[in-house]
């Protein structure tokens with residue numbers, strides 16, 4: 001096939017929300033879960049999902065054309081490797097991510113123009129309150145967000161563990177640790193280590209339930225609080241994965257200063273984020289940066305921006321450890 005023209009490429013990219021919404025609807029309806037026992041016709045699926053059979057058939061046919069579901073000659077649909085990731089509760093599931101992207105995040109992205117015109121957060125224009133307050137006030141969305149973090153960032157955990165040596169850390173505090181996937185994975189690999197998961201109260205409550213389902217109850221505590229007030233003292237290292245990118249410089253410095261105040265002179269700071277590369281280099285960090293502008297009102301940063309942020313918070317940036325994913329471990333020590 002001929003190389004697509006610039007017009008074709010832009011037209012395809014500009015239609016990206018077709019995919020967002022089609023995947024969202026299949027995820028929301030639980031089509032992949034319904035197919036986990038074997039292929040089904042669109043009619044059967046429509047009756048179990050209370051949808052219109054012809055409309056559902058058209059949705060699944062479109063998704064099958066991009067590798068999500070496969071249609072056979074009898075017009076029955078089956079799972080494919082991509083459709084399998086839309087099942088709930090399976091390792092690597094992206095179902096919650098697909099619902100979150102297509103539902104409330106989609107509404108906020110609809111106001112990107114507002115963010116670009118004003119520099120303000122689109123989410124707050126649409127929902128009238130900051131993202132994390134909204135998630136606390138709407139537990140269904142909060143639960144979905146916690147689950148979706150593993151779909152969005154879960155693949156980074158193994159890459160971080162491969163790239164970065166955590167040995168020698170007796171107690172690791174995971175600040176804004178969310179659903180616990182990160183700290184539980186680290187504790188699994190380092191049997192001598194103990195962990196502290198710190199997050200907002202509603203998130204901490206859900207993380208406590210997750211902790212109980214693991215074998216780490218004796219080695220990990222979950223603590224609720226607000227990192228703008230303080231973080232738990234006395235850990236040897238403070239890990240913040242995708243925390244700093246949620247906030248502007250002033251708020252980021254406030255969080256990092258609280259980590260500095262909580263740790264001793266030998267403490268270690270481990271910020272896990274993407275680093276925006278210079279120039280036109282393609283990098284997912286450049287679109288995550290827009291997501292941060294639209295949703296929490298934060299930003300992705302360049303290496304020199306992280307260096308300045310660390311210095312303003314009482315840390316020296318000592319090392320940047322890249323991983324095979326878009327994130328790096330940015331290490332700091334007290335100055």
Ligand SMILES: C[S@@+](CC[C@H](N)C(=O)[O-])C[C@H]1O[C@@H](n2cnc3c(N)ncnc32)[C@H](O)[C@@H]1O
Nearest residue numbers: 132149176177178199200203225226227241242
């Ligand atoms: C983008 S998520 C990252 C979660 C987790 N670190 C990960 O990498 O999957 C940001 C986390 O910061 C938490 N958070 C937001 N505001 C907070 C606050 N004021 N105090 C403590 N945690 C907060 C959120 O509840 C959420 O779990």
